[in-house]
Amino acid sequence: MKKKICIVGVSGYVSEKLIHLISKHKHVDEISLVSSSMAGKKLFDVYPSMRDYFSDNIRIDEIDFKKINSHDLVFLCVPHNESSKLVDKITTKIIDLSRDYRLTKTYGLPEIYKEEIRNSELVANPGCYATACILAVYPIRHLVSEVIFHGISGYSGAGRMASQKFDYENNIIAYKLTDHHHVAEIKKVLDLDISFVPHVVDVFSGIMITAILYLKEAIDIPTIKKQYTEFYRNSFTEPVSQIPSVKEVVNTPLCKVYVHDEQQINKLIVVSVIDNLMKGSASQAIENMNLMFGFPTNTALSDY
Numbered sequence: 001m002k003k004k005i006c007i008v009g010v011s012g013y014v015s016e017k018l019i020h021l022i023s024k025h026k027h028v029d030e031i032s033l034v035s036s037s038m039a040g041k042k043l044f045d046v047y048p049s050m051r052d053y054f055s056d057n058i059r060i061d062e063i064d065f066k067k068i069n070s071h072d073l074v075f076l077c078v079p080h081n082e083s084s085k086l087v088d089k090i091t092t093k094i095i096d097l098s099r100d101y102r103l104t105k106t107y108g109l110p111e112i113y114k115e116e117i118r119n120s121e122l123v124a125n126p127g128c129y130a131t132a133c134i135l136a137v138y139p140i141r142h143l144v145s146e147v148i149f150h151g152i153s154g155y156s157g158a159g160r161m162a163s164q165k166f167d168y169e170n171n172i173i174a175y176k177l178t179d180h181h182h183v184a185e186i187k188k189v190l191d192l193d194i195s196f197v198p199h200v201v202d203v204f205s206g207i208m209i210t211a212i213l214y215l216k217e218a219i220d221i222p223t224i225k226k227q228y229t230e231f232y233r234n235s236f237t238e239p240v241s242q243i244p245s246v247k248e249v250v251n252t253p254l255c256k257v258y259v260h261d262e263q264q265i266n267k268l269i270v271v272s273v274i275d276n277l278m279k280g281s282a283s284q285a286i287e288n289m290n291l292m293f294g295f296p297t298n299t300a301l302s303d304y
């Protein structure tokens, strides 16, 4: 049976991407949009390019929980501390894109928590940096004593409003050097001592993580690479043999992970890349929805 989907938060970067992906989902036949700032407008007024993907110009609603609860699943594409004001009033399945439930509810990283996601009513979609950091290390976490992550992100990672406040043009900005809010979720999943240093650059979307892994003991690289290949079989994470660039994954649901061939006295370098608006948020949310409904995980995500 086809599904009815509601998206709360329309004017943001993530919801724009999600609306586009949902338009291609063959098991969805009704989409409702709820906005705090755009209610009363129509989808093509806000996003004229959506004419290419939708036959109907959907009217954007104000929040009405009776209507929201008539859907099979709700995506919450709102800032942190806003999702938690809504969740208790929603009685249907939820995928929350904010960080409000990442430490307490099912963590929506399909490479690791597929079975839990299938059986959950509320899935917390992971943070964008956290996705790329965790996927860079997870298959060999038991061999690692400590990791230092250097993160580089496009400015869309901060959201539409926040990204307008900073001087990104021709610039590189380091920030939150010791207390980025994704550290807690990375630590919780990897259960390792980690440091994470984020930077924003003058690129719209894309994240590159360069991870320095301190190994408990020297292990040969082919054994390590085999563990990545086996762990990520049949997923959107691809171990690759050349250093990947962000351009290779922008507008795709992929994470590419590269293990560098030279190990320096128990130190290993791993590079991972994702699009923060895809694997870092919207396409990963679709993966989670597919799992929650028992659809093949690549539904609406194979066309890139």
Ligand SMILES: NC(=O)c1ccc[n+]([C@@H]2O[C@H](COP(=O)([O-])OP(=O)(O)OC[C@H]3O[C@@H](n4cnc5c(N)ncnc54)[C@H](OP(=O)(O)O)[C@@H]3O)[C@@H](O)[C@H]2O)c1
Binding pocket: 008, 009, 010, 011, 012, 013, 014, 015, 034, 035, 036, 037, 038, 076, 077, 078, 079, 080, 082, 097, 098, 099, 126, 127, 128, 156, 157, 158, 159, 160, 161, 162, 276, 277, 280, 281
């Ligand atoms: N950007 C990324 O790369 C990324 C990656 C992973 C996760 N996330 C998370 O996904 C969520 C959406 O991110 P985003 O980048 O799309 O953010 P955004 O561009 O700032 O959009 C957030 C949207 O939330 C709605 N909203 C509802 N209540 C709000 C309030 N009190 N203040 C401001 N906005 C409010 C607004 O839509 P309406 O005006 O239509 O109501 C707003 O456009 C956030 O929780 C974010 O942390 C973002």
